[in-house]
Amino acid sequence: MPPEFNPHSIDATLATMLNEIKHIRDTVERVEEQTTKTNGRVSVLERWREGILIRATTVVSLLGTIGGLIAWGVEVGMDRLFSR
Numbered sequence: 038m039p040p041e042f043n044p045h046s047i048d049a050t051l052a053t054m055l056n057e058i059k060h061i062r063d064t065v066e067r068v069e070e071q072t073t074k075t076n077g078r079v080s081v082l083e084r085w086r087e088g089i090l091i092r093a094t095t096v097v098s099l100l101g102t103i104g105g106l107i108a109w110g111v112e113v114g115m116d117r118l119f120s121r
Contacts, residue, residue, distance in 0.1 A: 043049060
């Protein structure tokens, strides 16, 4: 006659712990997989943002240079107007 199952026995406790550990490992694997995918998407967004910032900085620099040239031209032109 087989022994009766005792849910409080060491074997039952170890089996329960092993099942929980397997569940935790499965969860960690899924989290790791999702994290890898998310990190890839974040990297793409960071590169896109960096490209936009570089373009915006270039545009602002060009506008500042053009504005400075226009201001210089106006100042030189004003001096010529008043020097007659």
